[in-house]
Amino acid sequence: MASDAELISWSLAGDDMAFVEMIQRHKAAVWAYLVRRAGRSSAEDLLSEVWLAAFDSRSSYDRSYPEARPWLFGIAHNTLRRHWRSQPSEDTVADVADLSANSDPWPAVDERIDGVAVLREALEHLAPNERDVLLLMVWEELSIADAARSLDMPAGSARRCLHQARLALRAAPGMVALLTQLNTVKETK
Amino acid sequence: MIVDEMELLGRVRDVDPLPEEVAEKAETVLRAAIVVSRNTEPLRIEVRHHERWSRRRTLTGVAAAVVIAASAGGALLAAGSGPRRPAPGTRVAIVLTAAEVHHIAASSVLAAASSGTAEVTETSSMNGTPQTNDEIAVTFDGSNIDEKITVNPEPPGSAKTFTTDDRLVDGQFYIYTPGPGDVLEWLHDTNSTNDTASMQFPDPRTLYGAINPSANFEVTGTSTSDGTTLTHLVALDPVAIDMSALGNLVQGALTSFQMTVNQNDVVQQMTFASSSTEHGCTFAIASGKSLANVKAELQKEGVKLKEIAGPGGKKLAVVSTPGNRWADQAAGITSTCGPQMATSQVNVAFSNLGVPESVTAPQGAVDFAGKG
Numbered sequence: 369m370a371s372d373a374e375l376i377s378w379s380l381a382g383d384d385m386a387f388v389e390m391i392q393r394h395k396a397a398v399w400a401y402l403v404r405r406a407g408r409s410s411a412e413d414l415l416s417e418v419w420l421a422a423f424d425s426r427s428s429y430d431r432s433y434p435e436a437r438p439w440l441f442g443i444a445h446n447t448l449r450r451h452w453r454s455q456p457s458e459d460t461v462a463d464v465a466d467l468s469a470n471s472d473p474w475p476a477v478d479e480r481i482d483g484v485a486v487l488r489e490a491l492e493h494l495a496p497n498e499r500d501v502l503l504l505m506v507w508e509e510l511s512i513a514d515a516a517r518s519l520d521m522p523a524g525s526a527r528r529c530l531h532q533a534r535l536a537l538r539a540a541p542g543m544v545a546l547l548t549q550l551n552t553v554k555e556t557k
Numbered sequence: 558m559i560v561d562e563m564e565l566l567g568r569v570r571d572v573d574p575l576p577e578e579v580a581e582k583a584e585t586v587l588r589a590a591i592v593v594s595r596n597t598e599p600l601r602i603e604v605r606h607h608e609r610w611s612r613r614r615t616l617t618g619v620a621a622a623v624v625i626a627a628s629a630g631g632a633l634l635a636a637g638s639g640p641r642r643p644a645p646g647t648r649v650a651i652v653l654t655a656a657e658v659h660h661i662a663a664s665s666v667l668a669a670a671s672s673g674t675a676e677v678t679e680t681s682s683m684n685g686t687p688q689t690n691d692e693i694a695v696t697f698d699g700s701n702i703d704e705k706i707t708v709n710p711e712p713p714g715s716a717k718t719f720t721t722d723d724r725l726v727d728g729q730f731y732i733y734t735p736g737p738g739d740v741l742e743w744l745h746d747t748n749s750t751n752d753t754a755s756m757q758f759p760d761p762r763t764l765y766g767a768i769n770p771s772a773n774f775e776v777t778g779t780s781t782s783d784g785t786t787l788t789h790l791v792a793l794d795p796v797a798i799d800m801s802a803l804g805n806l807v808q809g810a811l812t813s814f815q816m817t818v819n820q821n822d823v824v825q826q827m828t829f830a831s832s833s834t835e836h837g838c839t840f841a842i843a844s845g846k847s848l849a850n851v852k853a854e855l856q857k858e859g860v861k862l863k864e865i866a867g868p869g870g871k872k873l874a875v876v877s878t879p880g881n882r883w884a885d886q887a888a889g890i891t892s893t894c895g896p897q898m899a900t901s902q903v904n905v906a907f908s909n910l911g912v913p914e915s916v917t918a919p920q921g922a923v924d925f926a927g928k929g
Contacts, residue, residue: 384591391587399575408573413655416583416663420590487565506563507570537562550560 372436376429387426391419394437397508401444404507406451414451418444438514441504445518483546490540498533501526582660589663592670652793655770657822662768664822665907672698673910675761679806681901687711693758701726701916706757723756726918730756733919743922759804761905764827766802772814773797780817787825791815795829806903809833825907832900 370378372390379387398418402411421443429439491499497519504515516526537543558564653661677693690709695702704723710716722733730746768774772792780787792798792814800807809832817826 387591388584388587391584395580395583396575399579400572403572404570409654412579415579416586416656416659419583419587423587423590483565484569487569502566506566534562543562547560547562547565550565 371434373429373431373434376426376436377431380427387423390436391422394440397437398440398444401441401508402448404503405448410451414444414447418447421447433517438510438518441508441510442518442520445500483550486540486542486546490537490543493540494533494536495529497521497525498529498536501529502533502537505530579656582656585667586659586663589666592666651776653770653774653776653790658768658770658772658774661816661818661822661824662765665765665768665818665824666762668821668823668910669697669762669765669907671911672914673912674908674914676906676908677758677761678904679758679901681899683899685898691757695758695761696914696916697760697762698914698916700728702756702760703916704756704758721757724916724919725756726916729918731919731922743919744925745918745922746926747924748926759806761907763802763804764905765824767798767800767814767827767829768816768824769797769799771797774816777815785819787817787819789815789817798829803829803903806901807831808899808901812900823907823910827905828902830900830902832898834898 370386372393375386375390379390395415399411399415402414402418406414418440422440425443429436433439491503494502500519501512501515504510504518505512508515510518512526512530513523515530516523519526521529538547674697675695677691677695679689679691679693680687681689688711690711692707692709694705697703702723702725706721706723708719708721710718722731724731724733732744732746733741734744735741771794773794774790775793777789777791779789795811795814798811798814800811803811807829812830812832814829815827816824818824
């Protein structure tokens with residue numbers, strides 16, 4: 369199977385459908401990335417913008433990287449930033465709250481603790497770079513090197529951002545109580 | 558296992574899978590972009606005016622350059638569910654999302670990529686008085702285009718209806734026009750090089766470039782034609798439309814932009830209007846004794862004059878500073894100088910999209926060295 373880099377090369381050489389094939393490989397991942405950060409409604413609008421931006425900038429793709437997913441996340445990240453500039457700032461991580469209704473990740477959490485709200489609040493207070501690195505690794509399952517590539521930053525800086533993000537998240541108001549609660553519930557089961 | 562912040566975040570990472578229709582719409586937009594990009598870079602072209610263009614246009618000098626992103630290549634038919642439509646009998650404001658607008662543009666580009674036809678009507682007026690009324694029947698076959706043009710006189714009956722034909726085949730420009738002896742014949746411009754600029758009307762497919770989410774398209778209703786449900790859309794912010802996509806069809810500001818799309822999100826009809834305020838003076842024409850009278854009268858008023866020779870004897874063209882108003886019926890002159898409100902309206906009805914058409918070089922065309 370051809371690598372993403374090869375498909376992009378073929379696209380640049382005139383085989384336009386090679387680019388569509390490359391996009392198809394990553395559409396689910398990019399969709400999930402957009403939904404997690406901007407919510408489903410905005411993601412529906414933004415997905416085509418990501419594809420167009422990727423197609424327009426394909427000549428700048430560094431073909432020493434066989435896999436294009438981090439590059440696509442980078443393009444999606446820039447698309448989101450443009451989107452957010454036109455939106456109220458509080459919407460930036462609204463998706464975290466949206467997720468609770470469907471995925472119900474809190475079956476063991478005491479009802480008195482609104483875990484999603486605490487998490488959302490904590491994420492909102494992270495520095496943007498720190499939040500981006502953290503979420504690319506946890507939600508998109510990228511390596512630290514690929515997260516750095518997505519965000520166009522040195523790997524060392526990404527590592528530092530991750531470290532800072534974890535520290536800040538742990539220290540965020542409500543997080544200590546929430547984590548304690550979760551671990552207590554777990555132990556008493 | 559201890560639940561830490563990473564584990565906690567991981568618990569909320571699941572999202573609903575990508576819906577098929579969303580994936581398809583986004584891919585359609587991408588495919589349309591690819592089709593458009595096949596024509597290398599957008600062509601920057603110079604608009605030149607034929608004699609048949611309206612006097613108003615010739616005088617005021619419409620846009621000197623437009624950018625046309627031509628579309629060509631194989632058709633990749635799009636399937637779509639069409640924009641949201643209001644339920645019958647309801648009046649609910651529905652403004653299309655960016656994705657829906659992109660899909661309309663993309664579906665239309667793809668549907669028309671190979672071939673089709675378009676009926677264009679173009680009217681203009683100056684200070685409410687009709688100036689032009691042109692009808693253009695366009696046939697496109699890949700990048701080859703034929704335009705049968707009918708210029709109707711305004712007011713009706715004031716002159717003969719003028720017809721001509723522009724054709725672009727493999728980058729070569731042909732025109733069906735009166736040659737020596739006023740006999741209609743096909744001429745081939747030997748200087749033409751992919752001469753889109755020579756065509757009276759731009760490739761109608763370039764108009765799809767005007768379909769932009771920032772114009773905020775609102776659904777105004779639906780209708781049925783030949784069993785097909787059509788959705789009517791109007792741009793709430795026509796000024797946000799990219800004017801370069803409309804070429805020289807727009808003067809001044811775009812005042813309205815409407816379109817009708819079918820169930821596959823393919824544009825069936827576009828109507829747009831524009832207006833501008835121009836300062837200047839319309840032509841005043843006189844000859845012989847009238848000319849002398851006019852000159853004397855105008856010079857008395859301090860109006861600047863420019864005299865030119867016309868084919869029917871000496872003519873006078875009057876150029877005046879804005880604000881001057883004068884008329885001399887006795888001298889055979891009617892003219893108003895000052896602000897002129899020019900308006901134009903263009904209607905484009907697409908049909909036969911994807912149906913094979915044939916546009917070929919006319920037989921026996923006479924070579925001439927045009928402007929290239």
